[in-house]
Amino acid sequence: MSVLQALDIGLGFLVFAVAAWTVFARGAFAATVGYVVYGLLLSLVWIRLFAVDVALTEAAIGSGVTGVLLIGAAARLRGSETAADEKSLSGLPRVFAAGLSLLVAMALAGVVLLFPDEGPSLAPQSMQHLPETGLGNPVTAVLIAYRAFDTMLEKVVLVLAVVGVWSLAADPHWGGAPGEARAERPEPTLAFLAQVLAPLGILVGIHIFWVGADEPGGAFQGGAILAAMWIIVMMARLTEAPSTSAFWLRLALIAGPLVFLIAGVGGAVFAGSFFAYPPGFAKPVILFIEAFMVLSIAVNLPMMVAGPPRREPKR
């Protein structure tokens, strides 16, 4: 067994062990911290599968932003009286649940074993048309050029999720701002971190978005880093979350899918069919769409983490 194989087996065990900790830990807070660690280890597994873009997305969104969301929720739930109501599943239902889970896992493992060694693949077609799109990264080409319609619908799903989160506000709070007001004296340590990290983070985020055209990276990863910077600045109370009825906020949220849709319809007018890009002009159009996608993601993710408005709107 080579060193790399031993490393893979060890990594697999570690991922399973941390996931088991997440499911079986005593407190919800400990389980949430375990989930963040699990997400970072999963990024390593994705690197071993040679899917670097997915590893970046898992680390940034799957572990990072989801981690912030869940830890915030766990902190707020810590004081609530859930202990008295908790009586965990016991006896026959627990055995049944364990048996069902084992059955599903074994069925899935059996399916994994049935995969042929050289499966059907769309990689040749992706590489064949890559020069026409002007991009060097095939995953970005799939996201923005070959399956552009799916990505646009995914942006629409993000907008729908924000609408869903905002609609959970109490009636008097509709149109107000989520989160706490700006602090008179923000906590110095967090303020220092935000002031040093935010400019660097914005630079890194824009770089990863720009470089995603030719190397691993792209709009989602870059946008997630920009979103993280805004979340840090809001957490340090250096600025407060914008009011949900602000026009610029709503415009920024829909800018991504809107520009995407306009580009698709423009393709029908100028290049022959819905979501076709004009030949020779494909890369500028793609980068233009991606820029607005980054803006939308960077505004969307912090709004979902901040949650529904909890203050009355200012008149």
Added chain:
Amino acid sequence: MSLVDLFSVVAIGAGVFFFLAGTVGLLRFPDTLSRLHALTKADNLGLGLIALGLLPRAESTLGAFKLVAIWALVQLAGATTAQLVGRAVRRKGTAA
């Protein structure tokens, strides 16, 4: 094995040793503040040594610069987190 490779192996080995020492401190020290102390000191030094060992293997000067920048950013994040955890422990006791 060339001299550069030997240097990399030694530096990365030393870094791994410091990480191990930090983890032993995390598991064995009695209370939160001393665990924080072991974790931040040992892990920062361990990461620095690993970055140092990887420097000769970077593909370009920019890549080497990125490694050092990663070490600096992890130090920033680690220092801030340690400060915040320490402050929370001091305010609320170790049940924080």
Added chain:
Amino acid sequence: MTSATLAGFVGAALVGLGLYGLIASHEPLRKILAFNVIGSGVFLVFGIVARKGASAGLPSDPVPQAMVITGIVVAFAASALAVALVLRLLDETGRVTLSPDAWTKPSGDGAEAE
């Protein structure tokens, strides 16, 4: 056993683990965590499909990778909506639980029976 098959087994084990956590925990936050574990397990099985599609000079098929990236973002959106629901329940009633006894037993503050 290649790294791709190993990742597939780990993914299958994670789906089983997450399913047990989803059914057996009563706290809604733990259910959300278990749901995320199931999701990432399914994405790992996608990853082995991508890896086994390596050809044309690429180490891994880009189309399943793009689908997994989309999936990670949508899973985050679903988690955010679920967390917002849980926190609203907390704001309204002061406690968060899905155990049926808690809502149907008569209690002093007149909580509604579900």
